[in-house]
Each structure stands twice: as C-alpha cells, then as structure tokens.
Amino acid sequence: MAEIRRLLISNRGEIAVRIIRACFDEGIESVLACSAADTDSLAARLADRVVVIGPAAAGESYLSVERVVAAALYAECDALHPGYGFLSERPELVDACQESKITYVGPPADIMRRAGSKLGAREVAEQAGIPTGKGTPGLSSAAEARRAAEELDSFPLLLKASAGGGGRGMTIVRSLDEVEAAYGRSSTEAERAFGDGTVYFEPYVEKARHVEVQILADTQGNVCHLGERDCSTQRRYQKIIEEAPAVGLPSSLIEQIRTAAVDLARALEYVGAGTVEFLVDASTHRFIFLEVNARVQVEHPITEEITGVDIVREQLRIARGQALSFTQEDIRLSGHAIECRLNAENARAGFLPTPGTILHWTVPQGTGVRIDTYAHDGAVVAPWYDSLVAKVIVHASDRDAAVALMRRTLSRIEVDGISTTADIHAAILAHPDFAREPVTTRWVEEEFLPTWSPAAV
Incomplete structure (x- = not known):
C-alpha cells in the first residue's frame, strides 16, 4: 500500500483548489506547482507549500513533464495529482512519475494509452460488444479519407482526431465533395493541437444527446x-451546462449505457476515475460509444451531489492501493444537479475572452448551492490559460427545482472587472425548449443562438 503524505498538484484554478480541499480532508500536505503568473492565486494561498515551475507560458510550466516532476522531487512529494487538462492524459507524465518513484493519481500509463486513443478504445469497445457505429480506422491521407467515405456511403459523417478532444480536429462532412478539404482542416488542427494528425470517420447524428458515465475502479478489481x-x-x-442524472430517456436504455461503461472499464482493466462517453440518437434512442476520458472531469461535482461520493478523495484512496469506500449496491442517485461553466467571456462579442482583474466578486450561498472557483476580489484571470472562472453547481429534488434554483443563483452572482457567461446561461435555462427536457448537442448553435437577443437578458 502506497503512503501519501505530501501531494504535488500540477494544475491551477478551481481544480487546484478542489484537490487542495481533498488533501485537507485526507490529512495530506498539499504542494502547488504553479507558474510565475499564479503565485498569488487562491490555490497558492491555500496550499501548504508552493513551487514555481516556470513562466506564465503553459509550455514552459504546466505542460512541461520535466519541470513538474522536478518540482515533485524537489518538494519530496510522495504523489502527484494532475487535475484535468494540461498533462492529465499524457502517459509520459505517468512514466516519469514511475521512474522517479512518485505515485501518480490516475490510471497507469499503459491503460491511459489504450483508453486515451479514441481508435484504440473503440476497438476494445467493439470487442466487448458495445455499439460503436459504422466508422473507420485512422486515416493518413485525403485520398484515403475519400475512399473510406465512399465505402461507408452514409452521410453525414464526422471527422475526429484520434489523439485529443475538446472539439479540436472535428469536422462535419455532408457529402463526398467535402471530404478532402475537411480532411485537410481536421488533420492540420489535430497535428497542431495534439502532435498527431491522425483522424477517422464516425457516424454523425443530427439530433444527439451526449451522455457520459462516471466510473471508479480500484486496484483490487472493483x-x-x-x-x-x-x-x-x-x-x-x-460543454456549457451539464446535468445529472440524464432525464427523458428510457430507463432500460440508461441501464444499458451504465452497464456498457462498466464493461468497457473492465475490458480496459481500468484503474482510477474515468468517464465513458456515449452519443444517443434522440429519435431512435440507439447509442454508440464515443471515447474514454482517463482523468477527473470538469463536471464531476454534479455526480458528487447526486451520489454523495467525493470523487477526488476516492482517487486518492485508489492511488494508495485501497479499495473503493463503497460498492455498486451502495450507490443511490438522489435528486437532480446542474452545473454551469462560468467563463470569463463576452457572449455579446462572439464569446471573446475577457481576462483581467476581478474587482468585485460575490456569489450566493444557500441550501443546494455549490460554487467551485478560484475567484475573489483582486483575483487575476490570466490571458494565458482557459477562461473558466467558476463552476456554479446546484442540487435540488428534481430537474424543475434545479433549473429554478440555478436561475436564482445566477441572478445573485455579482462580478465586476470582467465579463462572464452568466447571462447566456440564464437565457438558456429560461428557454422553453430547455425547460421541457435536455436539448440536443446542436441546439445551442442551430436554434438558440440565431434567435438570442443579448440585450434582452
């Protein structure tokens, strides 16, 4: 069993604050590895110790495996938690931790490589009997992409990057004439973003629901x-708004999706916290596997709210070699939770980032309201990083009550010095389409934004 006395957090912002909180609860000393731009951040103030690993540029700080591991060794840390983003799905970091005898809080490198490759994970899913749709292997040229599209003959299709996520390298292809240009765009973007230009085709579902399952797996086979x-x-x-659990889908379908996620985790011999993502055709209720995220997700708090399970503390238990603190039979979903990602962006100006200093920050407190953030009066929203400032989370008895609570919560948030996306969140939540049931993945862009009047919010 691995002892964890001192943990390096190789991240920033709200997730760093979240991990520091879990360390406090577990009696673990927290060491923050941060850039020079974050030395006065809330995470730096809360951590037991701070190690500066480089300048503001992420490539010379948060994205440097060498600097992160060197910081862990310098601070004599037993373990390292990568959070999400940055190096969180880089098996090279796991390898480096293993070589330096540092416990990595996450999946082993070989599992991360299998799960992190969309093509590799899809192959495992197919072998496990999980629906994956009619897709292709990796494509290495525009000509190969055209031949593959001709063989599939089932437009529309979606070109996706094998090595990454976040929408980068993704292009909808609606006809054979669009294939070669789409391949060029997707492959180039994937190469720039992930260092790997491999892309592949999968079916594109016009009216789709994006449903993901949170899994936890320990080293003892649970x-x-x-x-x-x-x-x-x-x-x-x-993602803009996330909800848990998924509503408006047959219970039998939900059970199939949950079972498929567990089956895939077992097939991968997965260890740690992870998310298995699926696409559901809103018309036919057929589902296909999309990918595995081998880390904690941004939206993990809504799962914590409906289950009562502290996912980050469970990650620490798993890293120590301990069993999960619960069994599947212990899990009971209670109520409905919603999360809004409050970004420092101006939706009225095309969602342009609005970095700067927060002059005034007040958020409501109350039953069922949780704010995960690094924000405070005087906090700096740096231009070098992701624009996420806070996650606004609510938990209520049912979806209608949760929507009402979120609308009330957003209306009470006061922020000066930067613009945030609170206004567009409020408008989405007030829309009758959203009120009826969760919308489909293209609803915001194709139906909501074309008719949204920012001045009316």
Missing part, C-alpha cells in the same frame, strides 16, 4: 459507476 451525466448543452463541441 469497478463501479456513479450514474450518468447529460452534457448535450454545447457550443462548438464545448
């Missing part, structure tokens, strides 16, 4: 799911 989340409210493949 694999459990914590229910599912609906992440269909998206813009440019980026």
